[in-house]
Amino acid sequence: DRSNDTLRAAMAEEILNLDYNYTTKREYIILAQLTDATLFDIDPETQQVMPSVATGYEFVDETTLDVTLRDDVQFHDGTLLTAEDVAYTFNWIASGESESNANGVLARWLDNVEVIDGQTVRFHLTSIYPLVLRDLANRIMLRKAGTYTVDGQIDRDAMSSDLIGTGPYRVVSFEPGTELVLERFDGFFGDAPEIQNIVVRNIPDVGTQQAEMMSGGIDWMFKVPLDLAQSLGATPLATHLSGADLRVGFIVLDAAGHTDPDGPLTNVLVRRAINHALNTEEMAQYLIGGSAEAIHTACHPAQFGCDQSSTAYEYNPERARELLAEAGYPDGFPLEFWAYRDKPAAEAVAADLEAVGIDVDLRYVKLESLNQARAARDIPAYFGTWGSGGTADTAAIARIHFSESDRNLSGDAELQDLILSAEQTNDQDERLSIYSEAIGTIADEAYWAPLFSYSANYLTSPDLNFPLDPDGLPRLQNSSWK
Amino acid sequence: MSKLLEINNLSVTLPLPGNTLHVVRDVSISLERGQTLGIVGESGSGKSMSALALMRLLPRSAIADATTMQLDGLDLRTLDDRNFTRQIAGPQIGMIFQEPMTSLNPVYTIGRQMTEGAVSRGLLSGKQVERKAIDLLERVGIPDPAGRMSQFPHQLSGGQRQRVMIAMTLMLDPTLLIADEPTTALDVTVQAQILDLLDDLRRERQMGMILISHDLAVVAERSDDVAVMYGGEIIERGDASGVLRAPAHPYTQSLMLAIPHLGMAPGRLGAIPGTVPSLVSPPKGCIFAPRCSYRREDCTTARPQMRDHDGQHSYRCVLETPPTRHAEVIPLRAAGTPVGQDVITATNINQVFETRKALFGAKRQIQALDDVSLSLKRGETLALIGESGSGKSTLARILLGLAQPTSGQVRMLDRPVAELAPQERAAFVQPIFQDPYSSLNPRRRLAEIIARPLQLRGEKDSKVLKQAVGEALDIVRLPQRLLHAYPSQLSGGQRQRVAIARALVTRPAALICDEPTSALDVSVQAQILNLLDDLKAEMGLTCLLITHDMAVVHQIADRVVVMLNGKVVEEGPAQQVLKTPTNDYTRNLLAAAPRFEMTNAEVAS
Amino acid sequence: MTDTQISTTGVEAEMTLLTPRQIFRKRLLSHTGFLIGAGLIATIALIALFAPLLAPHDPYAQTLSARMLPPIWAEGSNPDYLLGTDQNGRDYLSRLIYGTRVSITIGIGAACIGMLIGVTLGVLAGYFGGIVDHAISFLLTAQLALPGLLLAMALVFIIGPSIWVVIGIVGILHWTYYLVVTRSATQRIRSLDFVAAAVASGATPRQVIWHEILPNLFSQIIVIFTFELGIAILAESSLSFLGVGIQPPTPSWGLMIAEGKQAMFYRPWLVVLPGICLFLLVIGANLMGDGLRDITSPEGRNE
Amino acid sequence: MLKYIALRGLLAVLVAFTVSLAAFLLLNVATDPAYAIAGEDATPDVVETIRARYGLNRPLPVRYFDWLGGVLTGDFGESYYWHKPVAELVADRADETLKLAFSAMFVTILIAIPLGALAALNPNSWIDRMALGVAVSAQAVPNFWLGLIMIILFGVMFPILPVSGDDTWRHFVLPAFVLGASSVPAVMRLTRTGLIEVMGADYIRTARAKGFRGWPLLRRHALRNALLPVISVLAVQLGQKFGGSVITESIFAINGLGRLALESILGADIPTVQMLIFVFAIVFVAMNLLADILNAAIDPRIRIG
Numbered sequence A: 001d002r003s004n005d006t007l008r009a010a011m012a013e014e015i016l017n018l019d020y021n022y023t024t025k026r027e028y029i030i031l032a033q034l035t036d037a038t039l040f041d042i043d044p045e046t047q048q049v050m051p052s053v054a055t056g057y058e059f060v061d062e063t064t065l066d067v068t069l070r071d072d073v074q075f076h077d078g079t080l081l082t083a084e085d086v087a088y089t090f091n092w093i094a095s096g097e098s099e100s101n102a103n104g105v106l107a108r109w110l111d112n113v114e115v116i117d118g119q120t121v122r123f124h125l126t127s128i129y130p131l132v133l134r135d136l137a138n139r140i141m142l143r144k145a146g147t148y149t150v151d152g153q154i155d156r157d158a159m160s161s162d163l164i165g166t167g168p169y170r171v172v173s174f175e176p177g178t179e180l181v182l183e184r185f186d187g188f189f190g191d192a193p194e195i196q197n198i199v200v201r202n203i204p205d206v207g208t209q210q211a212e213m214m215s216g217g218i219d220w221m222f223k224v225p226l227d228l229a230q231s232l233g234a235t236p237l238a239t240h241l242s243g244a245d246l247r248v249g250f251i252v253l254d255a256a257g258h259t260d261p262d263g264p265l266t267n268v269l270v271r272r273a274i275n276h277a278l279n280t281e282e283m284a285q286y287l288i289g290g291s292a293e294a295i296h297t298a299c300h301p302a303q304f305g306c307d308q309s310s311t312a313y314e315y316n317p318e319r320a321r322e323l324l325a326e327a328g329y330p331d332g333f334p335l336e337f338w339a340y341r342d343k344p345a346a347e348a349v350a351a352d353l354e355a356v357g358i359d360v361d362l363r364y365v366k367l368e369s370l371n372q373a374r375a376a377r378d379i380p381a382y383f384g385t386w387g388s389g390g391t392a393d394t395a396a397i398a399r400i401h402f403s404e405s406d407r408n409l410s411g412d413a414e415l416q417d418l419i420l421s422a423e424q425t426n427d428q429d430e431r432l433s434i435y436s437e438a439i440g441t442i443a444d445e446a447y448w449a450p451l452f453s454y455s456a457n458y459l460t461s462p463d464l465n466f467p468l469d470p471d472g473l474p475r476l477q478n479s480s481w482k
Numbered sequence B: 001m002s003k004l005l006e007i008n009n010l011s012v013t014l015p016l017p018g019n020t021l022h023v024v025r026d027v028s029i030s031l032e033r034g035q036t037l038g039i040v041g042e043s044g045s046g047k048s049m050s051a052l053a054l055m056r057l058l059p060r061s062a063i064a065d066a067t068t069m070q071l072d073g074l075d076l077r078t079l080d081d082r083n084f085t086r087q088i089a090g091p092q093i094g095m096i097f098q099e100p101m102t103s104l105n106p107v108y109t110i111g112r113q114m115t116e117g118a119v120s121r122g123l124l125s126g127k128q129v130e131r132k133a134i135d136l137l138e139r140v141g142i143p144d145p146a147g148r149m150s151q152f153p154h155q156l157s158g159g160q161r162q163r164v165m166i167a168m169t170l171m172l173d174p175t176l177l178i179a180d181e182p183t184t185a186l187d188v189t190v191q192a193q194i195l196d197l198l199d200d201l202r203r204e205r206q207m208g209m210i211l212i213s214h215d216l217a218v219v220a221e222r223s224d225d226v227a228v229m230y231g232g233e234i235i236e237r238g239d240a241s242g243v244l245r246a247p248a249h250p251y252t253q254s255l256m257l258a259i260p261h262l263g264m265a266p267g268r269l270g271a272i273p274g275t276v277p278s279l280v281s282p283p284k285g286c287i288f289a290p291r292c293s294y295r296r297e298d299c300t301t302a303r304p305q306m307r308d309h310d311g312q313h314s315y316r317c318v319l320e321t322p323p324t325r326h327a328e329v330i331p332l333r334a335a336g337t338p339v340g341q342d343v344i345t346a347t348n349i350n351q352v353f354e355t356r357k358a359l360f361g362a363k364r365q366i367q368a369l370d371d372v373s374l375s376l377k378r379g380e381t382l383a384l385i386g387e388s389g390s391g392k393s394t395l396a397r398i399l400l401g402l403a404q405p406t407s408g409q410v411r412m413l414d415r416p417v418a419e420l421a422p423q424e425r426a427a428f429v430q431p432i433f434q435d436p437y438s439s440l441n442p443r444r445r446l447a448e449i450i451a452r453p454l455q456l457r458g459e460k461d462s463k464v465l466k467q468a469v470g471e472a473l474d475i476v477r478l479p480q481r482l483l484h485a486y487p488s489q490l491s492g493g494q495r496q497r498v499a500i501a502r503a504l505v506t507r508p509a510a511l512i513c514d515e516p517t518s519a520l521d522v523s524v525q526a527q528i529l530n531l532l533d534d535l536k537a538e539m540g541l542t543c544l545l546i547t548h549d550m551a552v553v554h555q556i557a558d559r560v561v562v563m564l565n566g567k568v569v570e571e572g573p574a575q576q577v578l579k580t581p582t583n584d585y586t587r588n589l590l591a592a593a594p595r596f597e598m599t600n601a602e603v604a605s
Numbered sequence C: 001m002t003d004t005q006i007s008t009t010g011v012e013a014e015m016t017l018l019t020p021r022q023i024f025r026k027r028l029l030s031h032t033g034f035l036i037g038a039g040l041i042a043t044i045a046l047i048a049l050f051a052p053l054l055a056p057h058d059p060y061a062q063t064l065s066a067r068m069l070p071p072i073w074a075e076g077s078n079p080d081y082l083l084g085t086d087q088n089g090r091d092y093l094s095r096l097i098y099g100t101r102v103s104i105t106i107g108i109g110a111a112c113i114g115m116l117i118g119v120t121l122g123v124l125a126g127y128f129g130g131i132v133d134h135a136i137s138f139l140l141t142a143q144l145a146l147p148g149l150l151l152a153m154a155l156v157f158i159i160g161p162s163i164w165v166v167i168g169i170v171g172i173l174h175w176t177y178y179l180v181v182t183r184s185a186t187q188r189i190r191s192l193d194f195v196a197a198a199v200a201s202g203a204t205p206r207q208v209i210w211h212e213i214l215p216n217l218f219s220q221i222i223v224i225f226t227f228e229l230g231i232a233i234l235a236e237s238s239l240s241f242l243g244v245g246i247q248p249p250t251p252s253w254g255l256m257i258a259e260g261k262q263a264m265f266y267r268p269w270l271v272v273l274p275g276i277c278l279f280l281l282v283i284g285a286n287l288m289g290d291g292l293r294d295i296t297s298p299e300g301r302n303e
Numbered sequence D: 001m002l003k004y005i006a007l008r009g010l011l012a013v014l015v016a017f018t019v020s021l022a023a024f025l026l027l028n029v030a031t032d033p034a035y036a037i038a039g040e041d042a043t044p045d046v047v048e049t050i051r052a053r054y055g056l057n058r059p060l061p062v063r064y065f066d067w068l069g070g071v072l073t074g075d076f077g078e079s080y081y082w083h084k085p086v087a088e089l090v091a092d093r094a095d096e097t098l099k100l101a102f103s104a105m106f107v108t109i110l111i112a113i114p115l116g117a118l119a120a121l122n123p124n125s126w127i128d129r130m131a132l133g134v135a136v137s138a139q140a141v142p143n144f145w146l147g148l149i150m151i152i153l154f155g156v157m158f159p160i161l162p163v164s165g166d167d168t169w170r171h172f173v174l175p176a177f178v179l180g181a182s183s184v185p186a187v188m189r190l191t192r193t194g195l196i197e198v199m200g201a202d203y204i205r206t207a208r209a210k211g212f213r214g215w216p217l218l219r220r221h222a223l224r225n226a227l228l229p230v231i232s233v234l235a236v237q238l239g240q241k242f243g244g245s246v247i248t249e250s251i252f253a254i255n256g257l258g259r260l261a262l263e264s265i266l267g268a269d270i271p272t273v274q275m276l277i278f279v280f281a282i283v284f285v286a287m288n289l290l291a292d293i294l295n296a297a298i299d300p301r302i303r304i305g
Ligand SMILES: Nc1ncnc2c1ncn2[C@@H]1O[C@H](COP(=O)(O)OP(=O)(O)OP(=O)(O)O)[C@@H](O)[C@H]1O
Pocket: B014, B021, B023, B041, B042, B043, B044, B045, B046, B047, B048, B049, B050, B059, B214, B279
């Protein structure tokens, strides 16, 4: 609402905890951008590492990194950030007792952080890790030393509601699951945002959100289903924005034969047939819309190392049938196909597979159920998506899907070694060629049937100026009134 | 001075989907101050409808019409409903009903219900009303009347509630009191008290009273004038002694012959053939014609005139002089059948029920049977009498083996009943219950109902079953074509016969009949009692008969056992107990039983 | 004159009376509400039966380029799709027609399961009383105290959604009405004299229950069945609406409403059309239930 | 009386424990909360961390008895999501649900009882038919559909009422109507049948014979008796509304217990679900008890020993 300089954003997911060190979901990244600052920023356009709380860095050797800090970074309670604070934050999260959600990310490579002087900290790495700076930029929010120990007791929820961060906005009030009120923080070290107040309301139902948007009750909503975004965007009541999104959608096929050692999916011809059967162009255009595009790689084309020259299987149901026949399934076979989001797309996939003779039993379930079934190796094929945590690097998608993880259904040990080897080097060219080879293998073996990249659909009130970034992360702090 | 009540040509019709019931037709009655008019007639004859029409309490859809309807010279027909309810219902005409248990509002105190009529009319001040209510309660014989004012109806017994109803009606000092079967639901001893009370009050206050009853003896004892109703019409009316001692109409005559009389030697009863007429279309001729043994051609062509008979009373019949009934009494067929050994003996039976009065309240024990011993001999009819709640039905269930006594032993055929296999027991003794409506499964055809005991015994051959059912129907004199009817298509008497047929199909040696006729009209009761007599004569049936009617005991029993509060208080040969009771309670029971003080000759006149 | 003889005139008068079944039929046919309800249900059942003949399209066939077309009366419609298309470009009319199958299958299946459970427990509790009755009453209280929708969600969650799971769960959650009614009816019938007569003839409890009690519960069970039919259909649609019911792409009206919900302001028919179908089916069941209840209750129309 | 209440209280607790045990088993067999907490892009190590953090790697019976032990000391555990004691959470949310339940009940009573009474006093008239029509229709309209239609109608076509949130009384108008409408058929039918039955009772005939008719007859003699069963049903319906407004609360974005329950189930927030189900069971039994006590207060025949 421009009149009282308050941006009212709606979110369907409940906001329960403001401390991004203890959360994972996307909504929390958006909020963390507002309330917290990280050591570095990644330029969304160029993917370059930019200074933020840190002014610069230097690799002392392959596993030692020195980072220098600004001297004017203020916490929301007015105290200045020191090197001790930074070291505390990282050491705490890396320690097992933090039980932080970021612990896994950090513990992989961080040994400890040491204070060199008032403006410098030193990171000791356990091994070579090419994505150090990205992790520093994305995952860890800085806290005052001792934050998580209250009266001698560990309190992991210390920052969950009365957050003291270093970001451009500070928390005025927070009612978990209902409403978060933020106010511009005048002591912010960076560029001051234009809008004075941001109110984030939880409205679980998109229909209700939309009604609120129409009646002027909210100014911004995201994750808007395409149809709604288009329809409402066509009215003067709201503006439809469609931005890029690093998220990609794909079908993971049980090539390893976890569900059935001799099942059809263990046959590469069948997997190729499935790739041929899917009209991904139409799905991208009609069901996801906006900037979404069909993809043929197991990564987002915008990601570093995502080589687009790998095999592409064009939409060709005839060919798919032939391949199935060739594989010994002229009459198709029954296939349990799991999905948890984008129901229309899941149904479209099912319909396309049915069209080439595969008898699909669509199991549209809650994410938890899918995750659980997958962990139990009970899923022959599922419609997955991955947002890479906003990281425009193939590493962010390849590692989790093709190395030791229940998401890896390829059963290809060589591929796994290949992908892990990319993380043993800081040489970007070498990484590029490794990923290129890996992506090529995945495509040739048709371990996946890549579907499409996503598009982020937003609806904003007509007088809101909301710039979009190519990495697909909404940054409310950059908005302004028209 | 005009008569207190004068109604001429009252008709009531009830439109039903598809047709119309003519429930009251052309009824004329009149009543003097201080007099009692008794209206008698079998169930469904339109007694209540006539009274309700007077009170404007008919069902919503009913239409009432009369040429005269005057109360104390005031033409009631000119009053609109509002004025009628203010001026007549209550202050002028009071009415009490049959069901004392449900006629008081359960959620308000006695006091409130007694006083509200007067208070809402502003007749008396609060204090006065209270005083008057307490006085009246005292007058009707309620102990501790002041305390009762704050009690609720459920805290009173049935007889007390009926007294409260009477007192409540008297609060507005009506000039006419209508009592619609005021005592039918009560025990005979209580019945006598209530009727005495009503009589006294009528005399004290010079009220007119209409006493509706199906019990001819009650009406004979308590009324000045009597109207006999049949099929919605008054077929005979006049002074009580004239109408009931020297009935002129063939129907009234038949009715008198159908009732067992305490004062006469027991003999076959004169059952009226056929069933009550349908009220859907008014008959052109005499309404009783289809069942009348004096039926003539002209009976069915035109409605007979009301005919004067010895000045005091008149009747509606084509016969100019009333027919004379045959005087001889046909003796019972089973009289003097030999009595054999004990077949069922109960020794020292105790039955204690545990009930909770309130939800989760303390348990209460009811000693339903207290050390009862009794034996039933082969070939005899043993009557068990006693007031309501004295444990008769409980004992019957125990004798049948349907319930286990708390202590004591029942021996059947010289073996403990528990040792008998259910089939053996069933083959020996069968029950007949009071309510012919609930004793037949409404979802089964008669053939299935009657064949069921045989099937349970393991008989599968459909031919055998069919034959047995046919024979059973013959025994109870039901036509074979009813085989495929449902119980709902039968009259009460026919149903009771089906129940008897079912009991007899396995050829048991004994029947235990729990009030088999008390739900039936007297004419039907006569059929059933005669049937029992036949069965005894033809099959040598042993019979335990539970009843509360002294006349029935007199009619059919060889021996009688009197129960009070779960104890046997007297036992002996029937005629001896009835003539020379030794127990006070039995004496009261006998004294309270309404009776015609008539001789055989009188009935025959 | 033989007094025990029944005059034939009287008997003949009674023989013209109708059997209970005939009376029932006659009253049914003169009850407007019942006729409307039965008509609705019959029509919908026929549609379900002949869905393949009636549906103009394959309800699963998608044309992504023809998504969310409006119905024929609205602007921009395609005459090939009488009621437009859904978000995957499938013919809405065909999906609505096939949706009858889901609703009717689930309604009947769940009502039957509920009936089996409820009537069994009700008859046992009513007939045996005592400890059996107490145990069953406790079960009843526990069941009633459980928020049904939540439990259903949790259960579907566990077993994974499919039409049979939904039938089973909706059925398992809807037996209380049967139980309450059959329990008290059994208690009442049990105390009637014809039961005592059967026992006196040596009938075992089983024989009494099958032969004497159940036939008398029949009409009440039918009445509850029709009501439960409606309730089960609504329950399925609620579950599907919440996303834990019927699996896509199977056409279920509740699911269709949930899917259309997002676009309801611009394409209200997506919500309104399946809503109306659901309404008609359930109202049909309820009218039938009301009618049957009126007819079987002795005083005529009196719930 | 006290003994009765104590016994019923015991029953309530027993029911609550039975129900919560059932819920506990169901939920735990159903889902692994760790996955739910972790979210869409969670890596396995995050899931593992979470599992350890919440003690989800302990055997089921241990966890149940742990929970039970907590409950006996008044501690219902901590929500996996909200990071605060479940009891606090439920207490926080309860007021919205209470407001919604009571206002819905108000709507129900306002519509159902007068309509039922009018129908009963004019049986088979057009009023009666209309009332039955309302009842049958209200029964056949799915709650969620009515909610959506109300939003379309009053939020968009005639935007006179807010369609989401729970700030002012105006926010409660639509949800209260939608939720209240679902109880109208039962209450209306019961009022109607009850009154018809009472109007045919012998004691009403007695009152008529004493010269009462019309409104005084209804007020002084019929209403109290007829309302006895209605009160029980109202209490049960109110009890159900405390827990059963899942759909209404989520459609209208009211932050009450229903929505909390929905989200907790979908998110496998077992402690929260456990407590909610426990509380709903207690509320249900308590409402029944309340109905019994009210009935006993009105009807002298029922005396609680
Ligand atoms: N509400 C009603 N609807 C239809 N028919 C009725 C109604 N009330 C009474 N009848 C019929 O009207 C006729 C006369 O009934 P009424 O109650 O006057 O008989 P009664 O002589 O008082 O009988 P009883 O001795 O059984 O009380 C009967 O055939 C009865 O079936």
